[in-house]
Amino acid sequence: xxxxxxxxxxxxxxxxxxxxxxxxxxxxxxxxxxxxxxxxxxxxxxxxxxxxxxxxxxxxxxxxxxxxxxxxxxxxxxxxxxxxxxxxxxxxxxxxxxxxxxxxxxxxxxxxxxxxxxxxxxxxxxxxxxxxxxxxxxxxxxxxxxxxxxxxxxxxxxxxxxxxxxxxxxxxxxxxxxxxxxxxxxxxxxxxxxxxxxxxxxxxxxxxxxxxxxxxxxxxxxxxxxxxxxxxxxxxxxxxxxxxxxxxxxxxxxxxxxxxxxxxxxxxxxxxxxxxxxxxxxxxxxxxxxxxxxxxxxxxxxxxxxxxxxxxxxxxxxxxxxxxxxxxxxxxxxxxxxxxxxxxxxxxxxxxxxxxxxxxxxxxxxxxxxxxxxxxxxxxxxxxxxxxxxxxxxxxxxxxxxxxxxxxxxxxxxxxxxxxxxxxxxxxxxxxxxxxxxxxxxxxxxxxxxxxxxxxxxxxxxxxxxxxxxxxxxxxxxxxxxxxxxxxxxxxxxxxxxxxxxxxxxxxxxxxxxxxxxxxxxxxxxxxxxxxxxxxxxxxxxxxxxxxxxxxxxxxxxxxxxxxxxxxxxxxxxxxxxxxxxxxxxxxxxxxxxxxxxxxxxxxxxxxxxxxxxxxxxxxxxxxxxxxxxxxxxxxxxxxxxxxxxxxxxxxxxxxxxxxxxxxxxxxxxxxxxxxxxxxxxxxxxxxxxxxxxxxxxxxxxxxxxxxxxxxxxxxxxxxxxxxxxxx
Amino acid sequence: xxxxxxxxxxxxxxxxxxxxxxxxxxxxxxxxxxxxxxxxxxxxxxxxxxxxxxxxxxxxxxxxxxxxxxxxxxxxxxxxxxxxxxxxxxxxxxxxxxxxxxxxxxxxxxxxxxxxxxxxxxxxxxxxxxxxxxxxxxxxxxxxxxxxxxxxx
Ligand code: FES
Ligand code: FES
Numbered sequence: 001x002x003x004x005x006x007x008x009x010x011x012x013x014x015x016x017x018x019x020x021x022x023x024x025x026x027x028x029x030x031x032x033x034x035x036x037x038x039x040x041x042x043x044x045x046x047x048x049x050x051x052x053x054x055x056x057x058x059x060x061x062x063x064x065x066x067x068x069x070x071x072x073x074x075x076x077x078x079x080x081x082x083x084x085x086x087x088x089x090x091x092x093x094x095x096x097x098x099x100x101x102x103x104x105x106x107x108x109x110x111x112x113x114x115x116x117x118x119x120x121x122x123x124x125x126x127x128x129x130x131x132x133x134x135x136x137x138x139x140x141x142x143x144x145x146x147x148x149x150x151x152x153x154x155x156x157x158x159x160x161x162x163x164x165x166x167x168x169x170x171x172x173x174x175x176x177x178x179x180x181x182x183x184x185x186x187x188x189x190x191x192x193x194x195x196x197x198x199x200x201x202x203x204x205x206x207x208x209x210x211x212x213x214x215x216x217x218x219x220x221x222x223x224x225x226x227x228x229x230x231x232x233x234x235x236x237x238x239x240x241x242x243x244x245x246x247x248x249x250x251x252x253x254x255x256x257x258x259x260x261x262x263x264x265x266x267x268x269x270x271x272x273x274x275x276x277x278x279x280x281x282x283x284x285x286x287x288x289x290x291x292x293x294x295x296x297x298x299x300x301x302x303x304x305x306x307x308x309x310x311x312x313x314x315x316x317x318x319x320x321x322x323x324x325x326x327x328x329x330x331x332x333x334x335x336x337x338x339x340x341x342x343x344x345x346x347x348x349x350x351x352x353x354x355x356x357x358x359x360x361x362x363x364x365x366x367x368x369x370x371x372x373x374x375x376x377x378x379x380x381x382x383x384x385x386x387x388x389x390x391x392x393x394x395x396x397x398x399x400x401x402x403x404x405x406x407x408x409x410x411x412x413x414x415x416x417x418x419x420x421x422x423x424x425x426x427x428x429x430x431x432x433x434x435x436x437x438x439x440x441x442x443x444x445x446x447x448x449x450x451x452x453x454x455x456x457x458x459x460x461x462x463x464x465x466x467x468x469x470x471x472x473x474x475x476x477x478x479x480x481x482x483x484x485x486x487x488x489x490x491x492x493x494x495x496x497x498x499x500x501x502x503x504x505x506x507x508x509x510x511x512x513x514x515x516x517x518x519x520x521x522x523x524x525x526x527x528x529x530x531x532x533x534x535x536x537x538x539x540x541x542x543x544x545x546x547x548x549x550x551x552x553x554x555x556x557x558x559x560x561x562x563x564x565x566x567x568x569x570x571x572x573x574x575x576x577x578x579x580x581x582x583x584x585x586x587x588x589x590x591x592x593x594x595x596x597x598x599x600x601x602x603x604x605x606x607x608x609x610x611x612x613x614x615x616x617x618x619x620x621x622x623x624x625x626x627x628x629x630x631x632x633x634x635x636x637x638x639x640x641x642x643x644x645x646x647x648x649x650x651x652x653x654x655x656x657x658x659x660x661x662x663x664x665x666x667x668x669x670x671x672x673x674x675x676x677x678x679x680x681x682x683x684x685x686x687x688x689x690x691x692x693x694x695x696x697x698x699x700x701x702x703x704x705x706x707x708x709x710x711x712x713x714x715x716x717x718x719x720x721x722x723x724x725x726x727x728x
Numbered sequence: 729x730x731x732x733x734x735x736x737x738x739x740x741x742x743x744x745x746x747x748x749x750x751x752x753x754x755x756x757x758x759x760x761x762x763x764x765x766x767x768x769x770x771x772x773x774x775x776x777x778x779x780x781x782x783x784x785x786x787x788x789x790x791x792x793x794x795x796x797x798x799x800x801x802x803x804x805x806x807x808x809x810x811x812x813x814x815x816x817x818x819x820x821x822x823x824x825x826x827x828x829x830x831x832x833x834x835x836x837x838x839x840x841x842x843x844x845x846x847x848x849x850x851x852x853x854x855x856x857x858x859x860x861x862x863x864x865x866x867x868x869x870x871x872x873x874x875x876x877x878x879x880x881x
Contacts, residue, residue, distance in 0.1 A: 062825025062861045200821040207826030208814040208833060210761020210801035217760035250744070283744065283751045356765055356773065356860035357827045405763070405827025406860045437766040631821055635866070639824060642862025665770035665858065674852035676864035 039175045040130045042092050042106070043073050043123065050168030052079055052154060055089040057106040057123075058115045059377055060203070061407030062639070063696040064632035065115050067202045069123060071628055075194040076127030076187055077167075078151040086202045088401045091379045101383040101394040109378035111412055111507065112555070113595050113694030116628055120692055129184050137173040138165050189626075189690055198631035203403060215375040215402040216360045216434065223362060223430040224253055225282040226423050227289035230274035232442050233298025234502035234658045235265040238273045241294040249291065251284030252277060254427050258419065265300060269504040270414050272443060276423055282434055301502040301658025306349050306449065309655070312499045313451035313472040317345060322470055325478045326486040326494030326552070334466030334491035338457035340530050346454070346519045348722035350474075351447040351508055351651040352660075352668055357405020358440045363420035364430035369396045370421065371430075375404035377412040385417045390425045409507030410445065441663040445506025446653050447514065448475040450499065454523040457491070462531040464524075464542060467492040474498070475505050480516030482552045484593070485524075485542070488561070502658060509643060510594050510697035512553075514704075517592035518648075518722075521705030525590075526718065535709065536572050536589055540565045543591075555595060563687060564591045567600040567621040570683055575602035575619035582606075588710025592702035596694035598623040599637065601706040607714050611728045615645060615707070617679040625693035627684045634682040637699040641680060644703030646671040649724045669725075730794045734759070735803030745791035749783075750774045752790055753800060761801035761830045765858070772857030775831040776800045782838035801830035804837060812881065813837045816874035824861035832857050836871050845875055 037045040037055070045053050054073045060066040070086045073079075093104045103109065106126070107118045131151055138156035139146040148159050155164040189196075206213050231238065243255045256278065261271040275292055279285035335341060362373040363386070370386040383397040404411055416433060424431040435443075450473030457466030467489060471481050476498025486494040508514060528538035546561035568591050572578070577587050584607040591600035604617040620637050627633045650669040654662045662668040708719040711728070721727040730741040734757055741752060748767075753759045753776070762785060765773030769787035776785045777799040804811040810818070813836050823829045832855070839854045840846070846854065851871055859867065 060825075064824065200818065201823050201826075203826060204818050204821065204823050207823040207829050208801075208810070208817045209805060210759070210830045212760040214760075214763075214827060216764070219758075281751070281755055283747045283755070287744070287746075354860060356771070356825065356858070358764065404825060406825045434764075437768070635821070635824055635863075638865050639862040642859075642864060646862070664768055665766050666768060670771075670858045670860065671862075671864075672858060673855050673864040673867060676862075676868065678848065678868075680865045 052084045057089045061404035072123045101380040113696045116692045137170045225285045226433045227285040228276045230272040234301035236298040239295040249288040251279040254278040304658040316472040317453045322495035326482045329491035331493040339460040340458040347451040350449040350653040352653040353410040355406045358435040359416035360434045361420040362432040363424040365425040371398045373400045375402045389421045408509045438663045447508035452519045456527040458531045470495045479512035513594040513701040517701035518704040521590035525709045570621045571602045586714025588706045590702040590705035597698035599699040603706045603710040615677045619681045621683045623685045624695045625689040636695045637682045640699030644700045648704040734798045749785040749788045773831040775834045813874045816870040820870040822866045828859045
């Protein structure tokens with residue numbers, strides 16, 4: 001168990017935080033306890049037939065939270081997952097003193113691989129309280145002591161008489177019962193029947209039969225459709241467009257200009273300048289939008305080309321001004337004393353999110369109220385967007401939430417909701433905004449790009465004795481310059497610089513870590529070879545001696561690096577790392593801690609000619625704390641592996657003179673099944689943790705260095721520039 | 729006027745014949761299982777069967793569909809009895825976000841009709857849909873499981 005998770009648990013444990021939202025009658029609640037499923041709180045309700053329905057507070061974008069949260073609720077309620085249905089809860093947070101909607105104790109957002117960890121105490125307590133209420137209600141009904149009763153699979157059962165009442169039958173009786181929340185006991189881990197066991201995706205049957213479970217599948221009465229042409233030039237403007245002609249086209253109801261927001265173009269872009277065509281059907285809107293003739297002014301960003309930005313980053317590394325963000329000991333002395341040194345530069349371009357479900361949202365804005373139908377990574381935000389862009393009191397906004405066809409950090413933001421809100425307010429009707437794939441890539445908030453220079457010193461014993469890292473990124477983000485090993489060993493220096501441009505950046509699965517881990521784990525691999533040591537043995541020794549250190553970056557967890565060593569040893573032994581292989585084959589190994597979890601991989605690959613390769617097998621170990629759903633954890637590791645393999649080999653969002661030009665899957669390449677490894681062998685580590693940590697982003701960052709290290713082992717070619725497909 | 733059947737039901741269409749089948753399915757026929765992912769025939773999220781052939785419905789105009797029989801994901805099961813490919817998808821717990829899976833399943837159902845006992849190479853060539861969640865490892869297992877179940881049936 002880590003220090004952080006224990007502290008969090010205790011803190012919420014003493015305050016019984018999970019219940020404050022659920023039992024409060026505060027008028028500030030968007031949806032009060034009494035509205036949400038009577039006295040049993042928001043996470044359980046009954047169908048008209050009296051069957052239990054679990055209500056999950058957190059969005060699901062494929063990371064499996066719907067299933068994981070349902071398992072936690074089912075466990076503490078003593079319900080079998082297969083016997084219940086599961087749905088999303090509406091927003092149940094609070095309005096703060098500034099009129100802003102905020103999460104209550106049930107955090108209703110998904111990001112930073114945090115959902116399971118943060119929901120764990122609150123969901124358990126909420127559910128355990130409800131189970132205790134059912135027992136108490138039955139005890140009162142039967143006039144027996146609650147000690148003589150127990151629950152099993154949705155029933156309260158009298159131990160002596162065998163009499164039983166279903167939870168559904170007790171739904172009314174429970175309304176008059178209340179209990180001291182402080183006395184509620186959580187189930188001991190040894191009694192878990194649902195948590196810790198494989199659970200298949202609770203939405204799987206709906207998905208394989210084509211049920212409408214995504215926001216894009218929703219229709220509301222009287223709904224109009226909007227297709228928007230947004231300025232493809234970064235921070236560009238509209239000069240003119242043929243409004244009159246387009247208004248005459250079949251089905252067109254309105255042609256509306258949308259203004260860049262905020263107006264100051266040096267600020268992070270929320271909305272681009274654009275023209276919305278609103279029509280009766282999507283196809284009419286799309287066709288009319290495509291017929292728009294728009295003159296754009298893209299002058300402001302004409303120098304923003306990928307090649308030029310990366311050139312500037314590399315030039316800066318040679319002779320630019322840098323800011324120190326980490327400094328320990330005397331790095332110059334370490335290099336003077338060094339037996340061997342390496343001095344290497346790594347470069348990578350931007351990646352687009354390419355969320356498989358293009359962004360969409362329906363808004364129905366009335367005079368004082370609004371309704372929103374959307375798949376969004378944070379459920380408090382749509383209410384705040386309606387407030388900001390249509391002046392609706394956040395408490396008067398009703399949100400309906402759906403699965404997301406992936407999110408990866410992109411569906412955390414305002415734009416697609418704001419557009420629907422603005423247009424609905426203008427045309428006084430419900431409006432559905434549907435993005436095209438081109439919109440989704442051109443208007444992305446992509447991953448950062450940039451260049452990194454790493455110098456490593458190796459002493460006469462072959463150990464790492466100095467580390468100097470300089471990062472020149474378009475965002476200026478400093479994670480990689482501050483973090484391992486710059487913060488854990490003696491004689492280090494981390495420095496950062498920024499190359500300004502017009503790109504508005506966002507969170508892409510494992511922000512900063514996704515490329516930072518590549519740089520650090522590749523450079524350490526190079527250092528091991530320079531020291532004449534096997535990379536596995538070199539890394540294991542390094543991590544073993546590091547011990548436990550608090551991360552200098554969010555969420556500032558204590559990291560026990562001896563676990564890293566154990567995980568490296570695990571994947572090495574499971575994969576047969578180091579075994580004799582044919583020429584042209586190689587193993588690569590890497591490990592990395594991302595936010596709240598750690599993953600290690602060994603990749604086994606074979607070179608195909610000089611410039612290509614085939615990944616045959618990936619062996620992985622993940623430390624995600626207590627694994628609530630091992631099957632789901634493995635799915636997330638598999639997903640991160642594919643995402644990493646694809647981004648490393650093909651990921652390249654190309655900007656040319658301020659325009660993202662690789663704007664659909666014909667030019668922005670995604671991997672298909674033919675390049676997926678045939679064998680993926682995932683091991684979930686058991687370090688004895690009693691609380692879960694995180695999973696969704698954890699496996700991707702170490703995948704990329706494991707891959708390039710394997711390419712080196714197989715070919716002696718060191719990939720220092722991504723994407724691999726263009727640089728091998 | 730275009731006459732066609734969708735999941736066995738006769739329909740006629742009199743609108744803009746340039747409109748891709750995808751939007752007819754989603755907007756006119758109310759069948760939301762078929763998804764929009766790219767609009768250019770690259771991702772396969774919109775895959776349906778046109779006269780039994782796997783077809784990317786975003787790239788087929790209504791004009792070309794007179795007299796055809798369309799099957800979508802909603803028409804694959806036989807009442808409550810799922811298609812063996814759907815069953816295999818559940819057994820292997822394939823779906824993550826799920827958005828691509830209707831297309832993956834319809835593509836696989838057509839593929840297995842022509843290739844009932846596929847090798848890995850057959851799968852690599854025959855199934856080209858994009859899954860942004862990277863469920864390919866489980867998709868491969870599910871395709872093989874479905875093939876096996878169909879042969880034993
Ligand atoms: S939407 Fe038809 S292939 Fe992508
Ligand atoms: S399951 Fe999410 S895109 Fe395939």
